[in-house]
Amino acid sequence: MSEYVITTDNNSDLPEEYLKDHGVGCMYLSYSMDGKNYTHGNFLPEHEFYEAMRNGSMPTTAQVNPENAKALLEPYLKEGKDILHIAFSSALSGTYNSSRIAAEELMEDYPDRKIIVVDSLGASLGQGLLVYLAQEKKEQGEDMETVAKWAEENRLHMVHLFTVNDLNHLYRGGRISRTTAVVGSMLNIKPVLHVDNDGKLTAIGKVRGRKKSLQELVKLMDEKIGSYHDTCHTIFISHGDCEEDANYVAEKVKEKYQINTIIMNQVGATIGAHSGPGTMALFFVGDER
Numbered sequence: 001m002s003e004y005v006i007t008t009d010n011n012s013d014l015p016e017e018y019l020k021d022h023g024v025g026c027m028y029l030s031y032s033m034d035g036k037n038y039t040h041g042n043f044l045p046e047h048e049f050y051e052a053m054r055n056g057s058m059p060t061t062a063q064v065n066p067e068n069a070k071a072l073l074e075p076y077l078k079e080g081k082d083i084l085h086i087a088f089s090s091a092l093s094g095t096y097n098s099s100r101i102a103a104e105e106l107m108e109d110y111p112d113r114k115i116i117v118v119d120s121l122g123a124s125l126g127q128g129l130l131v132y133l134a135q136e137k138k139e140q141g142e143d144m145e146t147v148a149k150w151a152e153e154n155r156l157h158m159v160h161l162f163t164v165n166d167l168n169h170l171y172r173g174g175r176i177s178r179t180t181a182v183v184g185s186m187l188n189i190k191p192v193l194h195v196d197n198d199g200k201l202t203a204i205g206k207v208r209g210r211k212k213s214l215q216e217l218v219k220l221m222d223e224k225i226g227s228y229h230d231t232c233h234t235i236f237i238s239h240g241d242c243e244e245d246a247n248y249v250a251e252k253v254k255e256k257y258q259i260n261t262i263i264m265n266q267v268g269a270t271i272g273a274h275s276g277p278g279t280m281a282l283f284f285v286g287d288e289r
Helices: 016-022 046-054 066-078 095-109 124-139 144-157 167-172 178-186 210-224 243-254 269-275
Strands: 004-009 025-027 030-033 036-038 060-062 082-087 115-119 158-163 189-195 201-208 234-239 261-266 280-285
Touching: 004 066, 004 124, 016 124, 025 066, 030 269, 046 269, 060 269, 066 082, 066 095, 082 095, 082 124, 082 144, 095 115, 115 144, 124 144, 124 158, 124 234, 124 261, 124 280, 144 158, 158 210, 189 210, 201 210, 210 243, 210 280, 234 243, 243 261, 243 280
Parallel strands: 004 025, 004 082, 082 115, 234 261
Antiparallel strands: 030 036, 030 060, 158 189, 158 280, 189 201, 234 280
């Protein structure tokens, strides 16, 4: 069996310590804010990033291009390793396509090596959960083709549930109309969203008030987990600089399920630029999205 590495991108929102400890490679999308470009190495700390947004800054993001992707992948090929790359949803970014193009070009230069690119159809720690479970299988000795096949077959079991605190960021990102944002903000309406089977962020409900929106995430978990109820021991939670709310959701989930592992992390800038401070997201393996 050829040696291989699993790689992803920073939209997976996996903690840097996890990536380093498990040897998972990562390519990084950049963002711009207030006339300055931020790339890996000079990203703002998440709290500063979200404080800037609270104070009116409007960041913009840039996808990975094929040359960026090749820069991440090629060193592994030079080491004689094959690559399984699990990418951000193709419905939300061109990063998957850039990675696919890079893989095709690199395999022409390294005909003895193999790169498989999987579209996670996921985002944030939903994409991260797929990477995490794939890496577990790798560490258990599964070969690359087996793990890639598993990822393709199971990606739609990675359930993504989101809510946001400020509708105006969704309006800026084209997810809702201006009227919906204005009226919803006046009435304290909080949308509940998920990533659907096409990898798109879509609304699936709305409630009045922040606390109810957090409780709705847990309620929807009960509905979507299905046959995984007794085997769901791992959940992931990401948040837009609202750790207290994240801890509240974690405790509510632990009241109902035998959870052994919780990975909690901030929503990174490339997704947070569109969802805003106060974003709360819950991820788990379930029957359906």
